[in-house]
Amino acid sequence: MSLYTKDITLSADSPKELLLEKHVEFITKYGKSEDDYEFGMTDYLRISGMYWGLTALELVDKLQTLPQAEVVLFIKKCQDEDTGGISACINHDPHLLHTLSAVQILCTYDQLDKINTDRVVDYVVSLQQPDGSFTELLLEKHVEFITKYGKSEDDYEFGMTDYLRISGMYWGLTALELVDKLQTLPQAEVVLFIKKCQDEDTGGISACINHDPHLLHTLSAVQILCTYDQLDKINTDRVVDYVVSLQQPDGSFTGDKWGEVDTRFSFCAVATLALLNRLDAIDVEKAVAFVESCKNFDGGFGSRPLSESHAGLIYCCLGFLSITNRLDIVNREALAWWLCERQLPSGGLNGRPEKLPDVCYSWWVLSSLTILGRLHWINASALKSFILACQDVETGGFSDRPGDIPDPYHTLFGLAALSLLGSNCIKPVNPTFCMPQHVIDRLKIKYQLL
């Protein structure tokens, strides 16, 4: 027999009989004393608490001591209109734990018809993950995080990031559309802001009013307008002119007129033109030749010829080749192997060998593997656990790693990665454009996947 070193001893004066009446009194009193500190402080588990008390009473045949009508009404009020789930208490968020407790109580009372059970079923269904598990994605918190981020003009973080505003808008807005909450943002204001950021001289779009135009923000602006179906609100011919003006004799693209060359800009250029249905405006063949010249010994791609492979740039190059229908130049097996080797024991993915995992690489690596038709080469449930662990349970939003400060950039890439892994509550995302699939379908944009 094994020896238990950690245990307690029963003292001689411990109760030896079952004190049924006292227990009934304890539970009945507990539910009544609304001003009690203990009771007041446990609203976050109220419905489950009711289930414990109520079931205990029924087991000793004293259920009638509780006010049935009140309990049922309370549960009814805790059903969430949006999701159908039931929360612990009025104004709290729905959760599967309290949904079960509520259904258990109503079964005991034979009062299931008092709530909308079809919606409860919808809620439970929405929580099942493709691997069969039920994990909790804090969708409502994320919506709140992003909506609040865009509104708080005086917020320190927001105020200090005007130099990347339009891309920031794209991250937040796309994240919201993926969870079907785009309407929480003021569309007309966003579109007007973008219109004001289009540069009269070049046709390019800047990060913010009074800043200079740049290809990164030009793509973000076009992506936003496609999602809103408002492309006619800017001068798209001038956008095409801007992109064309940035192509270099070797086929590469600079980010703006100051000459920085990078494969990120090759992707931005063809993605912008494809969304505007104007790929014909540039020399695609030369553009492809430049991207091909950035291919490395490991099958990956870097920012310029001979630059080290990096998952973010691999995504840009594969996205570029997906849009130009030239994935034939990829060394599929070597690259897919390099990409699946990015998964670490924590389940997270890094961007280069011997680096830390980061939620944004969940997107860069996963979209690349999807384009290559090798998504199944990594462990989806381990990655999902990593991404979910990067949620900020208090404010909503995702951070790069568990315990860090969340931001809209990682929130989009966390949600988009979960979408690629398959999720019932996030809309399908397009792996090439990182935009909702339905937008790409509506615009009839062509892209290649292996």
Place this chain on the structure above:
Amino acid sequence: MHGRLKVRTTEEQQLLKRKEQQKKLIAYRMGMKQILDSRKPVNPDIYTLWNYRKEVALLEINSNINIEETEKLSNFLENELKLTEQCLLANPKSYSSWHHRYWILEHNPEANWKKEFDLCTKYLTMDDRNFHCWDFRRLVLNKVGITLGDEIKFSTDRININFSNYSSWHYRSTLKALTEECVEDELTIVKSALFTDPADSSAWFYLRWILSDPIVNTEHKEDLLDNLNQLLEIEPDCRWILIAKCWLIQDLHADKSNYVKEQIDCYRKLEEIDLLRKGHYSDKLNKLLSAN
């Protein structure tokens, strides 16, 4: 915004922090307004401010074309280099700062490229994974007149100091094509890395690349397979050895049933010991099983 640890604070601390941030924000806004009128970097990622500095630099360059004014111009350009240095010390990954530095050097007829080259060497010994610095080194090489082939010694030194350095292995792969003369040396350096720490991934990627080159002959591969089998006896659960063994068997003995069986056993073991990549190994296994 990466790696900012979330620290718990009390409401009071938060209020205080918010007040401080509001003060900073007002200062930032006023600063930005002043700067957007007169324009100077406060955050190296504010690309528009770098653009403005380039506009000013172009004015300086065009107005100081007389010989007697070259000193004034080189002082101006030297100050721009110092500024990028400060910015890169604060954020070594700032794309804008690296680009500005190169742009300024390119526009300086008196640029000291040799000094830049030495700075790169020094910086890479401090952080040998910064790909911006590696990219910068390549740009500078062209200016100093050094060919990539001349960099073999630098690469060997970097790898000998630290085998576990993917950036150095990548750099080595770009330096020159494999030839009859150097293939033995390459196999030796990669083998010594693999045998020093078989669990480290970097050299295995390099090995895969070398093996894909026809210059590596059957004899080299047979030797390596023997070496890997010996290594496997010491490290039976090292997945990298099993993976590499499968590459070699596929290359050398794909038509021999006893070897195919060995390959199948390797993939079965990999499926067990490396759950993260089970899908990858299953694909390989199914391909082998359906072909044989």
